[in-house]
Amino acid sequence: MTTDIRFDTYYRYDAITQFLHNWPEKYPDLCRLSSIGKSYQDRDIWLLTITNFDTGPDTEKPAFWIDGNIHSVELSASSAALYLINHLLTHYGSDERVTHALDSRVFYIVPRLNPDGAEWALADDPIYIRSTTRPFPRTDQLDGLIRRDSDGDGRVLQMRIKDPNGAFKPHPEHPRLMILRQPDDLPGGDYYRLLPEGKIQNYDGVTIKLAPRKQGLDMNRNFPVEWTPEQVTGGDYPASEPEIRSAVDFIVKHPNITGAITFHTFSGVHLRPPTKGPESVLPTRDLRTYKTIGRKATELTGYAAISVHEDFAYDPKSYIKGTFDDWMYEHRGVYAWTTEIWSPQQQADLKDYHYIDWMREHSAEDDLKIIRWFEENAPEGYVDWYEYDHPQLGKVELGGWHDIYSWSNPPHKLLEKEIAPLAEFALYQCLISPRLELHSVDVTSNGDTHRIRLVVENTGWLPTNVTEQALNMKIAQPVEVDLELPEGARLLMGELKTFGGQLAGRDHRSALTIWSADVTDNRLKVEWVVAAPSGTTVNLTAQHDRAGVVRTSVVLGNH
Numbered sequence: 001m002t003t004d005i006r007f008d009t010y011y012r013y014d015a016i017t018q019f020l021h022n023w024p025e026k027y028p029d030l031c032r033l034s035s036i037g038k039s040y041q042d043r044d045i046w047l048l049t050i051t052n053f054d055t056g057p058d059t060e061k062p063a064f065w066i067d068g069n070i071h072s073v074e075l076s077a078s079s080a081a082l083y084l085i086n087h088l089l090t091h092y093g094s095d096e097r098v099t100h101a102l103d104s105r106v107f108y109i110v111p112r113l114n115p116d117g118a119e120w121a122l123a124d125d126p127i128y129i130r131s132t133t134r135p136f137p138r139t140d141q142l143d144g145l146i147r148r149d150s151d152g153d154g155r156v157l158q159m160r161i162k163d164p165n166g167a168f169k170p171h172p173e174h175p176r177l178m179i180l181r182q183p184d185d186l187p188g189g190d191y192y193r194l195l196p197e198g199k200i201q202n203y204d205g206v207t208i209k210l211a212p213r214k215q216g217l218d219m220n221r222n223f224p225v226e227w228t229p230e231q232v233t234g235g236d237y238p239a240s241e242p243e244i245r246s247a248v249d250f251i252v253k254h255p256n257i258t259g260a261i262t263f264h265t266f267s268g269v270h271l272r273p274p275t276k277g278p279e280s281v282l283p284t285r286d287l288r289t290y291k292t293i294g295r296k297a298t299e300l301t302g303y304a305a306i307s308v309h310e311d312f313a314y315d316p317k318s319y320i321k322g323t324f325d326d327w328m329y330e331h332r333g334v335y336a337w338t339t340e341i342w343s344p345q346q347q348a349d350l351k352d353y354h355y356i357d358w359m360r361e362h363s364a365e366d367d368l369k370i371i372r373w374f375e376e377n378a379p380e381g382y383v384d385w386y387e388y389d390h391p392q393l394g395k396v397e398l399g400g401w402h403d404i405y406s407w408s409n410p411p412h413k414l415l416e417k418e419i420a421p422l423a424e425f426a427l428y429q430c431l432i433s434p435r436l437e438l439h440s441v442d443v444t445s446n447g448d449t450h451r452i453r454l455v456v457e458n459t460g461w462l463p464t465n466v467t468e469q470a471l472n473m474k475i476a477q478p479v480e481v482d483l484e485l486p487e488g489a490r491l492l493m494g495e496l497k498t499f500g501g502q503l504a505g506r507d508h509r510s511a512l513t514i515w516s517a518d519v520t521d522n523r524l525k526v527e528w529v530v531a532a533p534s535g536t537t538v539n540l541t542a543q544h545d546r547a548g549v550v551r552t553s554v555v556l557g558n559h
């Protein structure tokens with residue numbers, strides 16, 4: 001059964017699996033499906049490799065990594081990855097940027113890195129957890145209020161309970177909207193406690209606490225960078241989770257990966273490392289390049305590109321460890337981004353707010369702007385309060401934010417508009433990668449003695465090492481050139497294997513043309529003198545882990 005993919009809905013695992021199997025059938029020369037491993041609940045973690053296989057295997061081309069939905073409820077992250085796949089496959093041959101990208105480069109796309117958690121979020125009786133469904137750090141459920149659909153309508157909303165000591169009150173002009181009570185609001189008002197919809201395990205009839213999540217692990221704290229056990233949500237040890245181990249293993253075995261985006265929600269920003277300190281700790285060149293890429297990201301998507309540490313820290317005194325983008329930049333030496341899709345604040349046109357601080361504290365006016373935006377554009381995002389006879393709490397009201405399709409993800413009908421520009425950002429980043437290409441190969445012969453000259457060059461914008469960090473971490477291998485001589489041929493000068501260092505890109509050319517020094521530091525010239533009968537064919541290979549492989553051959557002799 002083949003149905004076209006749509007971007008006004010959120011798909012469950014089986015549907016995504018079906019699309020991922022259909023694409024290689026429809027586009028056999030452009031994509032191949034593989035499973036990089038199994039999730040905790042034994043689901044395949046699918047990876048689609050997209051390139052023009054007629055121009056060479058994926059492993060011999062520079063690649064770009066995309067993943068999504070490591071966090072369970074961040075479903076639009078999968079949508080963004082699926083949108084990119086569909087865009088690339090349907091635009092190859094008609095869009096010259098897509099065509100060039102797939103002819104010269106590769107995308108590795110994992111639309112749903114955490115299939116188990118997303119499946120719970122999309123279930124008829126949804127369960128919203130942070131990431132993996134594996135219980136952690138305990139296997140039992142501790143007591144308290146557990147966030148679940150209580151009245152059987154399939155929605156997990158909010159619960160409001162009249163209470164003279166509640167911290168919330170209806171907005172005076174817009175009573176369906178709940179806002180924080182002011183510090184000096186006098187007793188006796190119309191006050192409520194606002195809690196997640198759910199039931200209380202072992203309710204004592206008086207006290208309500210939130211039950212700690214039985215699934216308390218955050219897989220975006222499980223990457224092998226800065227990992228420490230005291231950040232309890234990070235798992236048992238670095239890459240202890242099968243989903244993360246599968247991704248880490250694939251990435252390490254594919255040194256051709258030159259950059260990455262991990263899709264998350266929400267906030268409408270592109271986040272860049274480092275998490276652990278101010279951005280000034282980055283090598284200057286890398287920081288400049290990161291900012292250049294970020295400016296383009298903003299131009300293409302409207303999302304600001306910001307530093308995690310400076311602009312997105314939950315607590316400036318302690319930093320988050322074990323995240324994907326930090327691991328990719330620090331240990332793999334590539335420019336990696338965490339793109340947080342969607343922002344109700346931006347939709348409602350709020351200006352000059354700080355991403356994280358705003359969550360803690362903001363004006364009732366901001367809330368009013370946001371609810372009015374929803375009422376006009378996606379009214380299903382906010383539900384009118386309705387009475388509900390709670391089995392433990394008696395008469396309460398359910399309603400308020402239907403969070404998963406209002407804040408955590410775009411409302412269905414706005415999904416496509418939100419994720420489409422992200423494909424352009426991914427394409428841009430893929431196109432700027434280093435790329436090794438043949439410049440020329442020449443032979444000068446004198447009888448049976450031949451001088452061979454091979455010139456290869458980096459035609460990409462980034463240098464072959466991609467970052468300074470890759471050099472600091474000693475993971476960027478030099479360009480390697482191999483001469484393969486057939487029997488009867490003898491090397492008189494040169495080396496069978498030559499290491500050529502790193503080749504520059506165009507990334508740090510000065511825009512001020514009076515300073516122009518557009519030297520050929522992107523080129524490598526290798527020469528040999530070979531004794532062989534005329535007509536002998538020799539094979540030449542130039543390769544760089546990150547920039548791809550060039551294969552050529554030359555026939556010796558004057559002819």
Ligand SMILES: [Zn+2]
Pocket residue numbers: 071074264265
């Ligand atoms: Zn996330």
